[in-house]
Amino acid sequence: MCSFIVLIPSVRIYNVNSHENKENALNEKVSASGSSPLTTHVLNSGDGVPAARLALSLHRLDSNLLIWNLLTVGTTNEDGRCPGLISSEAFTAGMYKLRFETGAYWERLGRTSFYPYVEVVFTISEPQQRFHVPLLLSRFSYSTYRGS
C-alpha cells in the first residue's frame, strides 16, 4: 500500500489569500488570518428585521489621556452586520465603545425614536477570545449582551 501526500506549494496559498483580501477591499481591517475578533449585529426588534444601513463606529479608550480614539467607521449591511470591525493585531486589551447612530436610522425610516444614539462601552481583558456585541433595537427600547 502506498500513501499519497499531496504537497500544495506555499506560494499558491499566498496567492489565494491575497486574492481573497483584494475582494475584501472594503474590509481592510480583516487580516489574512481570519475575520474580526469583534463582531456586532443590529436587529430592528420593532419591525422584526435586521437594521440595515445603520452607521456605527468603534472606539478604544486611551487609558493615559482618557480620550476615545476612533478605530473604525462602518455601516451595517442588509443583514444588520458590519464585518471587518477590527483586526486581531489591533484588538488589544482595553476599554472599547461601539456607537450606533440609532436616531439617524429611525429618521431615515421616517420615525422618531427615544434614543438619539446608543453607545455600548465594554471591557476586553482577553483579546484572544471572540466577542459579539449585538444591539436589539426598537424606537423605545434596546438591549445588548456579550455573545460569541
Next chain:
Amino acid sequence: MSVQRLQKLQGHIVSASKSAAMAGPSSPLTTHVLNTAMGVPGSNMALSLSRQDPSTAAWSLITTGTTNADGRCPGLLTREMFTVGVYRMRFETAQYWESLGETCFYPYVEIVFTINDPSQKFHVPLLLSRFSYSTYRGS
C-alpha cells in the same frame, strides 16, 4: 404633647427623609435598576443624570444618586428642571458588580434619550446582568 415637642418631632421626620422627598411631587423622570442575573433589585448602584447644552453639546450634571434597596432613585429632578432636551443617565455598573465580588463586561452604562414633551412622565429602567443589559421607555 406640647406644640414645641410636636414641632421637634416633625422636624426630625422631615430631616430624616432623603432629599428626594424634599422635591415635593415625584420626579417626572424615574429609573429602576434590576439585577436580572440574581433576580433582585440593583440596590446601592451609583448613578448620575446630565443634560446636554443644545448649543455647545457640553454635558451638565443635574444630579447624582444611589439606588435604594428597591433599585430606585426617587427625586431625580423637579418638573421645573425637566426641560426639553437630550439627557443622559449614567449607571456605575462595574462598581456595582465589584461590590458583589464579580466582574462586569460593562464598566458603566450610559443611556442617552431625547425629551420633547416634558409634561409627560418618563421611566428609564435598566435591566442588568454581568454580560447584558436592556432599557426601555416606560411610564
